[in-house]
Amino acid sequence: MKALLLISTLFIGIVCAIPNGPRCRCTPREPCWPSTARWKALNESIDGNLVAVKPVGYVCHDPSFDQDACANITAMQRDSVWRSGEPGALQHINWEAWPAKQESCYIAGDRKIPCGQGRISRYSAVVHTPEHIQHAVRFAARHNLRLVVRNTGHDFLGRSSAPESLQIFTHLMKNVDFTDEFVPEGKRDRRAVGSAVTIGAGVQLAELYEAVGKENKAVVAGFSNTVGAAGGYILGGGHSALGPWKGMAVDNVLEFKVVTARGNHITANDYQNQDLFWALRGGGGGTFGVVTQVTLRTFPDAPLVTAFMNITQLGNANSSYWDGMEKFHAYLPTLSDAGASGYYYMLPNVHLPDFGELAVTSVIFFFANNNIASADKAFAPLLSSLNAIPGLQVDYASEQLPNSASLYQSSLKGSDNTGTVAVLGSRLVSRHFFESRHGPSTLTSVLRKLKYPPGVPVIGHLVAGGQVAKNKDIQVSLNPAWRKTLVHFVISRGWKEDTPLAEQRSIQSNLTNVEVPMLKRLEPDMGAYVNEADPNEKNFQKSFWGSNYGRLYRLKKKWDPRSLFIVRAGVGSEHWDKEGVCRVRGRD
Numbered sequence: 001m002k003a004l005l006l007i008s009t010l011f012i013g014i015v016c017a018i019p020n021g022p023r024c025r026c027t028p029r030e031p032c033w034p035s036t037a038r039w040k041a042l043n044e045s046i047d048g049n050l051v052a053v054k055p056v057g058y059v060c061h062d063p064s065f066d067q068d069a070c071a072n073i074t075a076m077q078r079d080s081v082w083r084s085g086e087p088g089a090l091q092h093i094n095w096e097a098w099p100a101k102q103e104s105c106y107i108a109g110d111r112k113i114p115c116g117q118g119r120i121s122r123y124s125a126v127v128h129t130p131e132h133i134q135h136a137v138r139f140a141a142r143h144n145l146r147l148v149v150r151n152t153g154h155d156f157l158g159r160s161s162a163p164e165s166l167q168i169f170t171h172l173m174k175n176v177d178f179t180d181e182f183v184p185e186g187k188r189d190r191r192a193v194g195s196a197v198t199i200g201a202g203v204q205l206a207e208l209y210e211a212v213g214k215e216n217k218a219v220v221a222g223f224s225n226t227v228g229a230a231g232g233y234i235l236g237g238g239h240s241a242l243g244p245w246k247g248m249a250v251d252n253v254l255e256f257k258v259v260t261a262r263g264n265h266i267t268a269n270d271y272q273n274q275d276l277f278w279a280l281r282g283g284g285g286g287t288f289g290v291v292t293q294v295t296l297r298t299f300p301d302a303p304l305v306t307a308f309m310n311i312t313q314l315g316n317a318n319s320s321y322w323d324g325m326e327k328f329h330a331y332l333p334t335l336s337d338a339g340a341s342g343y344y345y346m347l348p349n350v351h352l353p354d355f356g357e358l359a360v361t362s363v364i365f366f367f368a369n370n371n372i373a374s375a376d377k378a379f380a381p382l383l384s385s386l387n388a389i390p391g392l393q394v395d396y397a398s399e400q401l402p403n404s405a406s407l408y409q410s411s412l413k414g415s416d417n418t419g420t421v422a423v424l425g426s427r428l429v430s431r432h433f434f435e436s437r438h439g440p441s442t443l444t445s446v447l448r449k450l451k452y453p454p455g456v457p458v459i460g461h462l463v464a465g466g467q468v469a470k471n472k473d474i475q476v477s478l479n480p481a482w483r484k485t486l487v488h489f490v491i492s493r494g495w496k497e498d499t500p501l502a503e504q505r506s507i508q509s510n511l512t513n514v515e516v517p518m519l520k521r522l523e524p525d526m527g528a529y530v531n532e533a534d535p536n537e538k539n540f541q542k543s544f545w546g547s548n549y550g551r552l553y554r555l556k557k558k559w560d561p562r563s564l565f566i567v568r569a570g571v572g573s574e575h576w577d578k579e580g581v582c583r584v585r586g587r588d
């Protein structure tokens, strides 16, 4: 015991002596915090775009309570469009609060509890240009500030917020430019590599789809309105309904422009800064610099089929429902071979007020570049085997769309429903597993043991296979497990604003210690998708990046030697506490 103590004291001594910066970030209570004059100078350098931030909910709390203003934001609190534009808000309210310090400022919280700043940044640099970003980055480095890159605030791991931080808010960088002959910077022969769209850091998916649709083009991007197209989504890999057709979003990046930790604005592509280009394609948001714009490959748009299916069983889920799930999962490789992609929602525990209990799986699949006859043909054997199970009702419908753009026009409606607490746990499951003899039954027995709060689905994302698998030799830092994946499973959990901290912790801990490990045991060597995962993921380095972690770690040291860009469960974050505020002893 004594020896252990001695050893750990020694380690702390070593950590204090490391040459790459102070142990903790500077906080507002310390003399190192920039003076008013310094903040004013930063403000001037970014053309007056520095904002002192308060959590949006502050008008709903005494002594700053304001009836009209509070009513106003209460009406908007689930609106992700509004949330994306507010430096003082995030999409998932658990990341606005700082439970350890009992600081929160919930819009729907008790008016008498004073508004605490929580994890909302103190200042926001509302940047319009790369130069603004350069000034903010240099300022944060010079003053040893906790720096946060915040785009839409959708992050599920809390990577776009941190206590007592300076925020770089990229939301207003909305440029969208098309070309049919994109020439990457630094390419010697100046020959074009094809058609592409260049988008600013703040462009959101609905905006991208609208622009791309007008050009009769298609682009690989996520299934959401307000998630950012150029920020955390793509830096973490980016899965898409069009992935099985054209690959992961990162497979289709031609070039990034990025402000580095040293404050330089540089280009990363196949011809210059190739190592950074590799790291940015999957290494995770907020880690290797601030991306100012991304160039994505575009494709001629093509007809697309949407197939809907409901598998319904009346009453509480019994073995008929789970037999159906086993058959469904066993059939997924066949659907994948027919070109299917999409999402399914398993809800074994729905309660309809005027109806009663229901177990249902709701499926929405797509067949890109395809026609309705072949989609229906691919589904037919599954429909008959499900119909043979007593007690199941199967409804199927399909629809031919002229192009992928109209899919987004019909299914995406401006806003995403956010503004609640959301924590996720997830796992990538391989095609090999689905095809193995006991795969579908083992999977189903685990799905059956998970807890389903009423109306909360476990979601299966059929977003890999096809071209995602075929692209296995593309050199990107994306988790290599994606190339073997067929389905990305996501469990979500939440709680109310007034749920006691101990109960919040037990929900979170159950996810981390019980539920995610149940899925993980299916295939311990696969992994999880960094953008939709448990913020407390164990052994996150291996889960999120597999064999790519070592190189990512070395490149992190190269491109950010003083660890300016630290995010929860990000590359290099093992040397920091969870908020990225103080260094801790970590693996090296």
Ligand SMILES: Cc1cc2nc3c(=O)[nH]c(=O)nc-3n(C[C@H](O)[C@H](O)[C@H](O)COP(=O)(O)OP(=O)(O)OC[C@H]3O[C@@H](n4cnc5c(N)ncnc54)[C@H](O)[C@@H]3O)c2cc1C
Pocket (backbone or CB within 6 Å): 091, 148, 149, 150, 151, 152, 153, 154, 155, 156, 159, 160, 170, 201, 221, 222, 223, 224, 226, 227, 228, 229, 230, 231, 232, 233, 234, 235, 236, 237, 238, 239, 240, 284, 285, 286, 287, 289, 290, 291, 292, 416, 531, 532, 567
């Ligand atoms: C409703 C919804 C739907 C989703 N659908 C999909 C989907 O279809 N496919 C999919 O793959 N994922 C999906 N996601 C997950 C999504 O990819 C992540 O939430 C992602 O982190 C969002 O990135 P953002 O830039 O919009 O958000 P933010 O929270 O602002 O940023 C996320 C991370 O990226 C960093 N970051 C942001 N901008 C930059 C930049 N310019 N330079 C450097 N770092 C930056 C931030 O620091 C943070 O670490 C969805 C999420 C939600 C909430």
Ligand SMILES: *[C@@H]1O[C@H](CO)[C@@H](O)[C@H](O)[C@H]1NC(C)=O
Pocket (backbone or CB within 6 Å): 043, 047, 048, 049, 050, 051, 052
């Ligand atoms: C920054 O400057 C602008 C314009 O002068 C001003 O409106 C704003 O309040 C300043 N921001 C801060 C944090 O002082």
Ligand SMILES: *[C@@H]1O[C@H](CO)[C@@H](O)[C@H](O)[C@H]1NC(C)=O
Pocket (backbone or CB within 6 Å): 068, 069, 072
């Ligand atoms: C409420 O919102 C509307 C529309 O966004 C705005 O015009 C109005 O000024 C707001 N009212 C208050 C009291 O904030």
Ligand SMILES: *[C@@H]1O[C@H](CO)[C@@H](O)[C@H](O)[C@H]1NC(C)=O
Pocket (backbone or CB within 6 Å): 313, 314, 315, 318, 319, 320, 321, 390, 391, 392
């Ligand atoms: C499951 O419940 C449904 C609806 O009540 C019923 O028709 C079916 O027979 C049940 N299945 C089994 C295996 O009990």
Ligand SMILES: *[C@@H]1O[C@H](CO)[C@@H](O)[C@H](O)[C@H]1NC(C)=O
Pocket (backbone or CB within 6 Å): 308, 309, 310, 362, 395, 396, 397
């Ligand atoms: C599946 O159920 C949903 C919700 O009840 C319904 O809107 C949809 O039309 C159903 N789909 C099919 C194919 O029946």
Ligand SMILES: *[C@@H]1O[C@H](CO)[C@@H](O)[C@H](O)[C@H]1NC(C)=O
Pocket (backbone or CB within 6 Å): 449, 450, 451, 506, 507, 510, 514, 515
């Ligand atoms: C933890 O998860 C297991 C498995 O899903 C579930 O049976 C159990 O009820 C959960 N416990 C809590 C406290 O949520």
